[in-house]
Amino acid sequence: MAARSVGPPHRFMGRRLNLRRWAVGSGLAVFAAFLSGCANVKPWERDVLARPAMQVNPDPLIAACDDHIYFSREASKGGRGFSGGGCGCN
Amino acid sequence: MAVTEKQTRLRRRLSAAAYSLLGIAPAAAAGERKPEPVQSRWIYDASILHYRESDRITVTEPQFAARRESSDERVLSLLLTVDAISGATPIGLLPATPATAVNTVTSPSGHILSSEVGRVPTNHMSDTRVAVDASWQRPLTPVLKSTVGGMVSVERDFLSVGANGALARDFNRKNTTLSLGFSPEFDVSSPEGGVPGAFADPLGPQPTVGRRETKWVLSGMAGITQVIHRRMLMQWNYSPSFESGYLNDPYKRISITNLQGDPLRSVYERRPGSRFTNSLFWLTRWSLWEQQTLGISFRYFWDDWGIRSQTLDFTYRWPFRKTQWIEPHIRYYSQSDADFFTVGLLDGRPLPEAASADYRLGGIRGVTFGLRYGWRLPNASQLIVRAEYYSQAGDSHPSSAVGQQRDYNLSPTLHAGIFQVIYTFDPEPPWTKPDSHKRR
Numbered sequence: 152m153a154a155r156s157v158g159p160p161h162r163f164m165g166r167r168l169n170l171r172r173w174a175v176g177s178g179l180a181v182f183a184a185f186l187s188g189c190a191n192v193k194p195w196e197r198d199v200l201a202r203p204a205m206q207v208n209p210d211p212l213i214a215a216c217d218d219h220i221y222f223s224r225e226a227s228k229g230g231r232g233f234s235g236g237g238c239g240c241n
Numbered sequence: 242m243a244v245t246e247k248q249t250r251l252r253r254r255l256s257a258a259a260y261s262l263l264g265i266a267p268a269a270a271a272g273e274r275k276p277e278p279v280q281s282r283w284i285y286d287a288s289i290l291h292y293r294e295s296d297r298i299t300v301t302e303p304q305f306a307a308r309r310e311s312s313d314e315r316v317l318s319l320l321l322t323v324d325a326i327s328g329a330t331p332i333g334l335l336p337a338t339p340a341t342a343v344n345t346v347t348s349p350s351g352h353i354l355s356s357e358v359g360r361v362p363t364n365h366m367s368d369t370r371v372a373v374d375a376s377w378q379r380p381l382t383p384v385l386k387s388t389v390g391g392m393v394s395v396e397r398d399f400l401s402v403g404a405n406g407a408l409a410r411d412f413n414r415k416n417t418t419l420s421l422g423f424s425p426e427f428d429v430s431s432p433e434g435g436v437p438g439a440f441a442d443p444l445g446p447q448p449t450v451g452r453r454e455t456k457w458v459l460s461g462m463a464g465i466t467q468v469i470h471r472r473m474l475m476q477w478n479y480s481p482s483f484e485s486g487y488l489n490d491p492y493k494r495i496s497i498t499n500l501q502g503d504p505l506r507s508v509y510e511r512r513p514g515s516r517f518t519n520s521l522f523w524l525t526r527w528s529l530w531e532q533q534t535l536g537i538s539f540r541y542f543w544d545d546w547g548i549r550s551q552t553l554d555f556t557y558r559w560p561f562r563k564t565q566w567i568e569p570h571i572r573y574y575s576q577s578d579a580d581f582f583t584v585g586l587l588d589g590r591p592l593p594e595a596a597s598a599d600y601r602l603g604g605i606r607g608v609t610f611g612l613r614y615g616w617r618l619p620n621a622s623q624l625i626v627r628a629e630y631y632s633q634a635g636d637s638h639p640s641s642a643v644g645q646q647r648d649y650n651l652s653p654t655l656h657a658g659i660f661q662v663i664y665t666f667d668p669e670p671p672w673t674k675p676d677s678h679k680r681r
Contacts, residue, residue, distance in 0.1 A: 239399030
């Protein structure tokens with residue numbers, strides 16, 4: 152039978168640790184703490200956030216054209232929303 | 242009596258103002274009052290895009306969009322797009338050598354391809370695409386919105402039909418929004434001259450295997466939009482996509498050469514029959530001093546074809562004279578090549594499982610520099626003009642090239658100009674509403 156992993160297992164207080172699971176869990180916990188800590192903007196403090204330039208997609212027609220151009224010239228797609236498509240150019 | 246009426250009116254106005262600040266409908270809060278009638282308005286956008294590559298493709302793309310926004314937060318969006326494409330495009334073949342320059346290559350449609358010594362061969366193409374997109378957004382509850390949409394795109398040799406649906410749920414006084422979406426798409430490819438067989442010789446007895454082929458694309462999206470503080474928000478998206486079916490480009494070929502690099506003949510490409518892609522996307526918008534807004538986004542993309550890419554995008558919107566703004570834009574893109582990408586195949590060697598010489602599947606880097614200008618016109622409309630320069634470079638002298646091909650530039654740098662004008666007509670924009678004048 153071949154060993155499943157190479158190198159000594161990582162242990163803490165006698166228990167075996169799965170480092171990848173710990174890394175993902177810690178990352179999610181930090182991310183959740185980050186989100187809960189910064190969400191304190193009141194509805195009447197949204198003047199800046201309501202400006203057109205502060206929207207996630209302030210110029211949809213520019214974004215749509217750029218997605219089409221780069222989708223047809225590069226191998227990547229998606230990100231901002233649904234993956235690009237609907238075109239035989241790539 | 243008059244004083245009492247005046248006081249009542251003033252109290253109602255103050256209540257309405259307080260409720261609107263809190264994001265609560267005054268009618269719902271008052272309970273006994275009748276709901277106000279739903280009001281709606283149309284907003285129109287007209288756009289013309291001109292994209293031009295040096296010595297290659299030119300695209301002219303007019304777009305017309307109409308959006309109906311209602312006071313009950315329902316939004317209907319319609320978009321018509323027309324693409325007129327023409328010009329020369331590389332088809333994956335290697336440059337001719339002095340020994341093979343007399344050979345010409347004929348495409349299934351009868352086009353003669355260029356075969357100049359030392360230059361990447363190109364083929365002239367032209368096509369027109371017409372696409373219609375529609376979407377309908379409506380609130381299901383005060384904190385839950387749904388969006389459904391559809392898309393049809395028609396070209397001479399390609400048909401695409403798609404749908405999409407998404408849910409967005411607000412949390413934490415609308416400081417956090419979770420989004421989930423799904424989009425199926427069905428494509429039919431009907432290449433000119435027929436569908437070429439995998440690794441078929443275009444000059445062979447039977448290069449085509451049928452009239453049309455199809456593919457499915459299933460895409461998903463999960464995202465979080467988070468208000469960080471009063472002047473900053475961030476968004477994180479994860480978008481997986483699965484494609485299955487005919488994923489070849491029917492016009493792309495691969496040169497077969499001898500050890501001296503002479504292209505002896507060519508075959509059509511063959512890509513895997515499925516592809517699973519993923520992208521992680523992060524966006525920040527940060528309002529700095531005097532309404533200047535910084536936008537930064539980063540995307541990491543990977544797929545099971547071995548392609549990895551990074552995209553960094555930067556904008557800085559700078560308002561001036563109250564009604565105008567200017568926005569520099571910089572984009573950097575870097576991509577590794579697909580596992581089956583090759584510049585050519587060697588004669589006499591067994592054919593691989595999959596192979597493509599499409600430069601878009603090779604290692605490439607792209608840079609965009611642009612400037613955008615916006616002007617809010619007095620007649621309730623807005624004009625946006627942008628001019629951008631896009632440059633894309635690949636590996637011009639790849640190590641896999643053999644013989645004389647090592648001396649040639651196999652991936653000439655692509656230079657392209659992007660010019661776009663967008664005119665938005667909003668019959669009743671927020672800054673001309675009667676209420677905004679009353680506040681003075």
